[in-house]
Amino acid sequence: MSETTRIVEIAELDFDLEPGRWGFAKARAAEIAAHWTKLRETKPALYNGRVLLLGRSELVRDAEAACD
Numbered sequence: 117m118s119e120t121t122r123i124v125e126i127a128e129l130d131f132d133l134e135p136g137r138w139g140f141a142k143a144r145a146a147e148i149a150a151h152w153t154k155l156r157e158t159k160p161a162l163y164n165g166r167v168l169l170l171g172r173s174e175l176v177r178d179a180e181a182a183c184d
Contacts, residue, residue, distance in 0.1 A: 124175065138169055 141148060155162055 127178070133168070134171070136171070 155165075
């Protein structure tokens with residue numbers, strides 16, 4: 117089954133932040149750290165801060181807004 121890409125107009129976003137670890141990053145922590153070290157040698161200004169990942173999403177259509 118393949119996913120399709122849709123472009124939709126968004127009137128409002130509502131997020132719930134849930135703490136958690138990304139399994140891929142946890143399993144490959146040593147490889148990621150080594151790669152990051154190499155990148156920082158050539159580009160020391162690279163962003164090194166928190167990144168939020170989207171774990172799941174839901175597009176909900178507001179019936180009232182659709183009538184406008």
